[in-house]
Structures are given as structure tokens and as C-alpha cells.
Amino acid sequence: xxxxxxxxxxxxxxxxxxxxxxxxxxxxxxxxxxxxxxxxxxxxxxxxxxxxxxxxxxxxxxxxxxxxxxxxxxxxxxxxxxxxxxxxxxxxxxxxxxxxxxxxxxxxxxxxxxxxxxxxxxxxxxxxxxxxxxxxxxxxxxxxxxxxxxxxxxxxxxxxxxxxxxxxxxxxxxxxxxxxxxxxxxxxxxxxxxxxxxxxxxxxxxxxxxxxxxxxxxxxxxxxxxxxxxxxxxxxxxxxxxxxxxxxxxxxxxxxxxxxxxxxxxxxxxxxxxxxxxxxxxxxxxxxxxxxxxxxxxxxxxxxxxxxxxxxxxxxxxxxxxxxxxxxxxxxxxxxxxxxxxxxxxxxxxxxxxxxxxxxxxxxxxxxxxxxxxxxxxxxx
Amino acid sequence: xxxxxxxxxxxxxxxxxxxxxxxxxxxxxxxxxxxxxxxxxxxxxxxxxxxxxxxxxxxxxxxxxxxxxxxxxxxxxxxxxxxxxxxxxxxxxxxxxxxxxxxxxxxxxxxxxxxxxxxxxxxxxxxxxxxxxxxxxxxxxxxxxxxxxxxxxxxxxxxxxxxxxxxxxxxxxxxxxxxxxxxxxxxxxxxxxxxxxxxxxxxxxxxxxxxxxxxxxxxxxxxxxxxxxxxxxxxxxxxxxxxxxxxxxxxxxxxxxxxxxxxxxxxxxxxxxxxxxxxxxxxxxxxxxxxxxxxxxxxxxxxxxxxxxxxxxxxxxxxxxxxxxxxxxxxxxxxx
Numbered sequence: 001x002x003x004x005x006x007x008x009x010x011x012x013x014x015x016x017x018x019x020x021x022x023x024x025x026x027x028x029x030x031x032x033x034x035x036x037x038x039x040x041x042x043x044x045x046x047x048x049x050x051x052x053x054x055x056x057x058x059x060x061x062x063x064x065x066x067x068x069x070x071x072x073x074x075x076x077x078x079x080x081x082x083x084x085x086x087x088x089x090x091x092x093x094x095x096x097x098x099x100x101x102x103x104x105x106x107x108x109x110x111x112x113x114x115x116x117x118x119x120x121x122x123x124x125x126x127x128x129x130x131x132x133x134x135x136x137x138x139x140x141x142x143x144x145x146x147x148x149x150x151x152x153x154x155x156x157x158x159x160x161x162x163x164x165x166x167x168x169x170x171x172x173x174x175x176x177x178x179x180x181x182x183x184x185x186x187x188x189x190x191x192x193x194x195x196x197x198x199x200x201x202x203x204x205x206x207x208x209x210x211x212x213x214x215x216x217x218x219x220x221x222x223x224x225x226x227x228x229x230x231x232x233x234x235x236x237x238x239x240x241x242x243x244x245x246x247x248x249x250x251x252x253x254x255x256x257x258x259x260x261x262x263x264x265x266x267x268x269x270x271x272x273x274x275x276x277x278x279x280x281x282x283x284x285x286x287x288x289x290x291x292x293x294x295x296x297x298x299x300x301x302x303x304x305x306x307x308x309x310x311x312x313x314x315x316x317x318x319x320x321x322x323x324x325x326x327x328x329x330x331x332x333x334x335x336x337x338x339x340x341x342x343x344x345x346x347x348x349x350x351x352x353x354x355x356x357x358x359x360x361x362x363x364x365x366x367x368x369x370x371x372x373x374x375x376x377x378x379x380x381x
Numbered sequence: 382x383x384x385x386x387x388x389x390x391x392x393x394x395x396x397x398x399x400x401x402x403x404x405x406x407x408x409x410x411x412x413x414x415x416x417x418x419x420x421x422x423x424x425x426x427x428x429x430x431x432x433x434x435x436x437x438x439x440x441x442x443x444x445x446x447x448x449x450x451x452x453x454x455x456x457x458x459x460x461x462x463x464x465x466x467x468x469x470x471x472x473x474x475x476x477x478x479x480x481x482x483x484x485x486x487x488x489x490x491x492x493x494x495x496x497x498x499x500x501x502x503x504x505x506x507x508x509x510x511x512x513x514x515x516x517x518x519x520x521x522x523x524x525x526x527x528x529x530x531x532x533x534x535x536x537x538x539x540x541x542x543x544x545x546x547x548x549x550x551x552x553x554x555x556x557x558x559x560x561x562x563x564x565x566x567x568x569x570x571x572x573x574x575x576x577x578x579x580x581x582x583x584x585x586x587x588x589x590x591x592x593x594x595x596x597x598x599x600x601x602x603x604x605x606x607x608x609x610x611x612x613x614x615x616x617x618x619x620x621x622x623x624x625x626x627x628x629x630x631x632x633x634x635x636x637x638x639x640x641x642x643x644x645x646x647x648x649x650x651x652x653x654x655x656x657x658x659x660x661x662x663x664x665x666x667x668x669x670x671x672x673x674x675x676x677x678x679x680x681x682x683x684x685x686x687x688x689x690x691x692x693x694x695x696x697x698x699x700x701x702x703x704x705x706x707x708x709x710x711x712x713x714x715x716x717x
Contacts, residue, residue: 290602
């Protein structure tokens with residue numbers, strides 16, 4: 001972009017009024033201000049084809065998503081593959097440019113002439129990916145991978161190395177054994193611990209975990225989830241936890257956002273969503289969880305078919321083609337989510353959740369089909 | 382098909398598989414024995430590297446002859462898999478036994494239509510005409526509940542969704558009504574709502590055809606959904622085996638107990654999960670004694686010395702743990 005202009009505006013910017021609340025010296029807006037505010041974010045990937053390889057459509061990967069992440073919370077993002085969860089993560093960190101919409105980090109807009117630069121944003125916001133192997137440089141010992149970020153941000157070599165060793169200890173890897181190893185000398189779980197350590201190297205305030213535990217074996221997954229919980233309280237972090245595994249999200253998230261075909265269909269406190277989902281898609285997702293007891297087998301699938309093509313999504317409500325309650329109003333009009341800035345609100349983008357929508361079930365709660373999920377301890381007792 | 386006899390459809394005894402490299406030998410499977418009756422569903426549960434997929438490949442005779450050292454007896458129906466030569470094996474694959482894999486996109490050929498690939502499987506074994514094979518392919522697509530099957534017959538793999546591709550894979554596997562179906566994590570790559578559909582379909586087809594099904598998974602929920610019996614593998618050995626409900630609801634091996642304790646079904650937030658510490662052993666240098674002992678909170682000195690054998694500790698429930706007698710009361714588990 002206009003680099004000269006940006007440099008100028010950076011230099012000319014007046015010093016920010018820094019509000020230091022008790023606790024975190026990096027906090028600026030106080031606890032009521034969301035740490036991350038995403039508004040009307042949109043990302044279309046062009047699809048070309050035909051004889052002249054012209055643009056014939058767009059994959060509407062993220063289509064008008066707004067949400068807030070509040071300080072100190074864990075926001076779980078769930079949805080099936082292709083619903084735009086990972087695109088959303090990449091947009092928020094600025095790895096890919098968005099078509100429209102805004103990202104605001106603790107009051108500061110990202111990008112633009114006087115907003116945060118990506119460099120400033122990434123000091124505060126880091127991401128951990130699913131593929132622990134592909135995200136580490138195979139030619140660097142892990143301590144150098146971890147120290148890379150601080151070095152780029154002007155920390156001396158010795159100090160960066162010291163940080164790397166401290167972080168390795170924090171994530172449960174003994175620096176004397178692991179610091180000089182290369183990624184191929186580590187197991188999947190160890191590599192993911194290194195990735196987490198590296199994400200923490202710039203002491204960010206927020207971590208986006210994009211399916212960060214999905215590739216791990218169950219026993220290792222449990223270890224890493226415990227680690228994430230410990231790190232969160234120790235480093236005063238805020239998480240966006242993206243996963244397709246509803247059980248993991250229920251365990252770790254305070255609030256949950258459910259996505260379908262590039263849009264948010266439901267958002268709210270985790271317990272409210274898991275005990276009383278308002279959107280039929282959320283209900284179907286929850287009903288698709290498999291119980292550990294063979295007696296509780298699912299005999300009929302809660303949903304039929306696959307999600308529709310995101311290039312030509314259905315008109316009106318995007319879920320209507322698979323929804324058991326779809327009516328004419330669902331084809332005609334897209335349901336709105338409503339007041340997403342409220343941290344306690346439980347919202348669903350469904351005509352049934354809106355009394356004025358004209359849907360015959362408007363205002364009614366979804367019929368319950370919840371199967372009892374008894375914990376293992378209770379069963380062993 | 383075959384007459385109803387008490388003889389199991391599959392018998393595997395003392396199977397060991399080693400991959401010999403230049404510098405080191407990986408012991409992938411270390412003495413696995415199990416049987417499968419016709420029409421039964423056995424779920425093999427294990428984490429990555431536990432040897433479950435290698436066991437399946439050994440059953441199909443798919444392991445590379447030059448690099449894999451396979452020992453032990455494998456019998457499927459009346460065939461000794463180890464003694465068969467490649468042409469004979471190729472004949473059995475598809476007709477007697479078939480396999481579906483985790484990633485349908487790599488298992489399907491991208492340059493042929495779905496119809497052509499199903500028809501190929503039909504023609505390979507049934508020697509049908511081209512038209513008859515295509516007609517059968519259409520039937521099979523209807524059987525696996527692919528919507529608008531006439532159109533999908535002419536579709537290429539990339540034109541189908543993940544769930545539909547896996548259904549097409551199942552159609553190919555079922556083309557010649559095999560007596561034994563091996564499924565290697567066939568639903569792992571699918572979304573939750575699609576996974577349930579495929580599991581219900583597989584279970585229904587297995588019942589209809591009376592097939593024996595060996596289903597490999599790492600997901601306890603998937604096992605509960607589909608299995609009659611469950612075998613838990615760890616470091617190339619079966620550590621616990623029994624009816625699905627016994628193993629999943631009343632696990633006896635410390636590894637299975639730990640796995641179940643670390644599942645997150647209905648778990649309270651804000652408390653640590655009881656994770657199994659450490660990581661699985663290096664398959665190049667397995668520890669002496671019980672492979673799980675280094676991670677086991679019940680391990681005694683004896684566990685590090687001798688390798689426990691899988692023995693029938695309870696009716697229809699076998700456990701490979703030398704302390705299973707002492708640990709069999711819930712009180713003992715709680716105290717330790």
C-alpha cells in the first residue's frame with residue numbers, strides 16, 4: 001500500500017492516552033471494551049472456469065460476520081468443514097486480506113491510515129494452526145523457531161534465547177533436552193507444544209487456536225488442553241478456540257459461536273447453547289455427537305446430506321435446504337442474528353427465534369431430542 | 382453365501398509385523414491374536430502408531446513383501462493369507478474381502494468417473510458385460526444412498542462432497558458382496574453430521590449382507606456407535622478385548638481406563654482433565670515388560686519385567702495386565 005504515507009501518519013500520530021487498569025499493563029480500554037471486535041467481515045474467493053477461464057462466481061467463505069471477543073474469555077467457534085472457520089481466523093490475523101468489514105483490537109482499528117499495522121497487531125494476536133509439522137521450519141532448532149518472533153521485533157539474541165527456554169519450560173518441555181532439537185525429532189504433541197510456545201514468544205494478549213488439538217491423539221489432546229488452560233490464566237490470555245469437536249469446545253469455551261456456510265447462525269454462553277440450542281443446525285450438531293455407551297446409539301441421523309455449495313448458497317436462510325422446520329419465510333428472507341455486542345446474549349439467526357418473523361413456530365423453543373450424556377465417573381461408580 | 386459353521390471368518394494368531402530399515406527395525410505389530418465371526422463387527426481402537434492400520438493391511442496382504450517381515454497365522458475363510466501368491470491375493474481382494482480407507486480422495490482415481498470405478502470392480506470379479514456392470518454400479522450407488530445416482534455415475538471424484546465420496550468408496554467395496562469388510566478410519570475425515578449418516582449406513586449394510594466388519598478407529602464414540610466387540614491396541618498389542626459395552630463402560634486395562642477418563646463427554650469446565658502422562662513408546666525400541674508401564678499409574682516393579690499376556694479375566698472380556706486381579710474392584714481404582 002502507500003508505504004510512505006503510512007510511515008508519515010505513524011510518526012505524526014499523537015501519543016495514545018494509555019489507561020492502565022489494575023492487572024494487565026497492556027490493557028487499554030478497560031474490562032468492558034471487547035478485546036476484539038469484528039464487524040461485517042466478508043471474504044469471497046473468486047472461482048474461474050469456462051472456456052476463457054473467466055471469473056464465474058465466488059466462494060462466499062466468510063459472508064458478513066460480526067462478533068466480539070471479551071477480555072479474558074474463550075470464544076469457541078464450531079462448524080463443519082467449509083463453513084469458513086479457518087478463513088475467519090486468517091482474516092482476523094491479517095494473513096489474507098478481507099473484501100470488506102473491520103477488525104478492531106482493544107479499541108484500535110486494524111489497518112487503514114491511522115490504525116494498527118499488522119506488525120503491531122501480531123505483537124498482541126498470535127495464531128496456532130492444526131498442522132503442527134507444517135508450521136515449524138524443519139531447518140531450525142525449536143529454540144530458534146521460538147526466538148524468531150522476538151528477534152524480528154528487536155530483542156537481542158541472548159534475551160530471545162532466554163525467552164525461548166522459559167517458554168519451553170512453561171509448555172512442559174525441558175529446555176536442556178528439547179531446545180536444540182529439530183522438528184523431526186519431536187512427536188506431534190511435542191511439536192504442538194513448541195508451536196504454542198512460539199505463539200507466546202511476543203507475550204500476546206490473544207491467541208487464536210485453529211483446530212490446534214484436532215490432529216493429536218486423545219491422550220495427548222487432553223494434556224495439551226490442560227496446558228492451554230494453565231497458560232491462559234498464567235499469561236492473562238484471551239482465546240478464540242476453533243474446532244469441529246463439540247465436546248472439546250464445551251470443555252474449554254465460555255461462549256460459543258456456531259457457523260454455517262460463512263455465516264454465524266448462533267452465538268451465546270456455552271452452557272446455554274449446549275443445554276438449549278435455539279438454531280436447528282446447532283441442535284443437529286449436538287445430536288450428532290456420539291455417546292460412549294453402545295446403548296445410546298443414534299438410530300436416525302439428525303441431518304441428511306452434506307452442506308450446500310458455498311458458491312451458490314441457498315436464498316434466504318442458508319440452512320433451509322437441510323432444515324426440518326423450513327417454511328416459505330425461510331426462502332424469502334435471511335434471518336438476522338441481532339445484538340451481537342452484548343456479552344451475555346444468546347442469539348440465533350433463525351426465524352423461529354424471532355417472534356415477528358411470520359414463521360409458524362416463531363417464538364417457540366426447539367423440540368428437545370437431547371440424549372443423556374452421563375459422565376464416566378458416574379458410570380464407574 | 383458360506384454355510385453357517387461355528388468356525389470364525391477371520392483368525393489371526395500371533396501376528397507380528399516388523400519394518401526393517403537400513404539402520405533400525407520398527408516393530409509395528411507385536412503378537413496380535415483375534416478372531417471374527419461372520420456377521421460380526423469388531424472395532425479396533427488405538428492411537429496413531431498403535432499398529433491398527435498395519436494389522437488391517439496384513440489381513441489384506443497389502444504390506445510390501447520386501448520391507449515388511451510378517452509372521453504369524455492369518456486365516457480368512459479357508460484361505461491362509463500368508464501362503465497365497467500375489468495373483469491369488471488380487472483375486473480375493475474385492476470378492477472375499479474389501480477395504481475402505483480414511484481419505485476417499487486419495488483412494489479414488491481422479492481421472493475416472495465414479496461409475497467407471499464401481500463398474501471396474503464389478504467386472505474384475507463378476508465378469509459381467511460393460512452395460513451390466515454399469516447397471517450394477519447404479520444399483521450400488523442407490524444402495525449407499527447417494528442422491529440422484531444417475532447423475533453421480535458420470536461424476537468425477539472431485540465433483541462430489543466428502544460424504545458422497547466415502548459412500549462411493551463403500552459402493553466399490555461392496556461391489557462383489559465381500560464376506561469381510563475392513564474399514565480403516567472411514568469416517569474420521571468427515572464432518573460430525575455426515576459421520577453419523579455414514580456409520581448408520583455401514584451398520585445397516587453390514588447387517589443386510591451379513592458381512593464381517595473390522596472397523597479401525599481412534600474415536601471411542603464411533604466404536605460405541607458401530608461395534609459388537611472392541612479390541613484396544615497399544616504399542617502393537619491388543620491390551621483389552623471384549624464386548625463393546627463391557628470394554629467401553631467397564632474398562633479394566635489402565636490404558637483404556639485412562640483413555641475413557643480423558644474423553645470430554647459432559648466434562649465440567651474449569652477442572653483439569655485426567656490425562657495419561659507421557660507419550661506412546663518408540664516402536665523402534667520397545668521397553669521390556671508391559672509397554673504401557675512407563676505411563677501407568679498402577680505400574681508395579683513386576684510390570685517393568687514381564688510382558689503381560691491377553692487373558693480372559695472376565696466372561697467375554699480379556700485384559701493384558703498383570704495387575705488386573707488386584708485392580709478389578711472399583712475401590713482399588715479409586716484409592717490408587
